[in-house]
Amino acid sequence: MTSVSEKSRASTQDNTLVDPISAHPAFNRTESQIAIAGHPIHAMLVAFPIALAMCTLGADGFYWWTGDVFWARAALWASGMAFLLGVAAGVSGTIELLMVRGIRIRAASWTHFVLAVMLLSILGANWGYRLSGYEQAVLPWGIMLSLFAAGFTGLTGWHGGKLVFDYHIGTSPTGRD
16 A cells, blocks of 8 residues: 555655645745835835834933933834834735735745734834823833834844845846836
């Protein structure tokens, strides 16, 4: 009696194992479908929440250092915009993930997606915590949330960069639309 693995191994001509994911016809179709003039919207939007998450941490640090209320208020606005623009970037990225089979088929895409959703929850918590009193919120919990958000932004961004640079997700193979 022949086992299933022996049948699949025997099905290839040179008896080499074939990765079923990379053998899928849609594996290399990773061009962005949500784009303006060939420029992926998700890639254009993610820069803003990344920068604003880091600005929130910076403003918290300056408030801690100077005690100037301006920095606490700046952190409130930066954290709020990081969350709101992160949601916009997340919506475009989610649509891209669900529409493009070459993106959806990769496990690394789902890792980035899960990390991004977790990051959005951290950004939202950071903003929500500050809404009831932005000056009192900074120390100690606001700055801790900002540190956590900054670290998670780096982790999520690293995985997103890996998708672009290693797998060419969201890029055009011809360099044009």
